[in-house]
Amino acid sequence: MKGFLVISALGVLAMLAEVFKFKRILLPLVVLGILAAYALNYMEWEHPYSISYFQNMIAFDKVALAFSGVILITTFFWFILANNTYDNEPHMVDHYALVLFAVTGAIMMTAFTNMTTLFIGIEIMSIPLYVLAASKKNNINSNEAGFKYLIMGSFASAFLLFGIALIYGATGSFDLNEIRAYIASNPGNMPSFFYAGVIMMLIAMCFKVSAAPFHFWAPDVYHGSPTIITALMSTVVKTAAFAAFMRLFMIGFNGVNETWTGILVVVIALSLLISNITAAMQSNVKRMLAYSSISHAAFMLMVILANVRTNLSVNAILYYSLAYSIGSITAFGVLNAVTKYGNENFEEFNGLGKRNPVLAVCMTIAMLSLAGIPITAGFFAKYFVFTAMMTTTYKWLLILAVLTSAVGVYYYFKVIIAMYFKPAANEEPVEIDMGSKMVIILTALITVIIGVVPSYIAEMFSV
């Protein structure tokens, strides 16, 4: 809770930086603030003061704290990575404030216990992101990305709200635990519109995590937005959306899981097939990463589908989101540096192994991790998902996941092949500032470290 308050206060502070002329020291201030928030988060983990706040509107239990920890770590890396991009930007202060508010919303989503806080959290996170996606004012692609994100986001929110309204009508409550208790005390005795409400909320959440067939906005938005904002969208937003998805369906609607698991199976199968096959056909690296994020979403949904009533599934999602966020930060960091002046096609990576060996090695580690090759974090992330799935009746989904991952290896290796085996157009090394380079190296190292010693995170919640 204290970490959450610190981040929201930082957002307000960032807005004041322009007026009170401390723009120059804003970045160190923000980075220190995020570290402080992380420290407070950790202290709360060790010695919880209170779990629920504001009349049970929000509950920072250990699951919420762990997911906010992942979000804070990624935000920390993101700010250092973004420093160079926003250095000469006249509206740097506004960008920082918007990002911090989006992160506030994301943390709120990890800790909601009431439908009100879920809705408010989603909107606090999304509305700044609409602006950030459209933040290159003169670039028509960026405008288009922001507009599409806005329309699709509000459309999904409307579905979410209709679902919330129907569930409120059936149960008479917005509180997650009261809804859960109501379902448990009236088994099989709910009005039919309650089930419609659950399905509408499922559709809305699938929109938010960009799972097929509700994924069509994601590639366009990822492609059109500035690369650095895409990095934020595919890490912080994904983690928050999955924390919320998990809480809502594994806690709130666990009692009616036969209603939503059938739909979720179809969503997962479609996401795996569509995303991997389409990603293999892309020539733009950013679009490829967008499609790959859809396939990662499908993997995380598989854990929610498996719905193991132990901490196994919480551990699996936590580990997956950390591995994916860290890997994405590396990948987007390198992409941002490489494509600063050119387009975003695979050819831009040609000969990076010679031009800039360190970046190439880091990118290779990130790609291996996203593809799920051993000794990187991505391997264990997928391994834990498969372990959770083994206990369910949907074993065919497991086979589909393994087969489509094989397709995934193809498009991730396209980047690696371009870097090492294709001649470069020019031999000059890519310009990159010190901070970004450190972040890229550090995140690549973390990917390997948590891949070699996964137990610390994977056993965070005792089974």
Place this chain on the structure above:
Amino acid sequence: MINGISINYYILLSAILFIIGSIGVMARRNSIIIFMCIELMLNAVNLLLVAFSTLHNDAKGQVFVFFIMAVAAAEVAVGLAILSMIYRNVKSIDTHLLSNLKN
């Protein structure tokens, strides 16, 4: 029952409004109309929440409506700002013109 009218009619009315709104979002090409359709969807939700709130004799549903109204206003403010920016670049608000991003 609210004033002798069954709750099912309220649900039906909101569902119809919601469907009209969602068809509008998908079918219309004018950005302003799309925003209006989203507002229609949100207002269908508001109607439903108020009806349920009266049914349950519970104020929470009506408080939620205020949250929806506030957020909808923020969303439209951002939306219109993005729209005016698009208009400056392409001199139109037709969504047909926004199709540069393709596979």
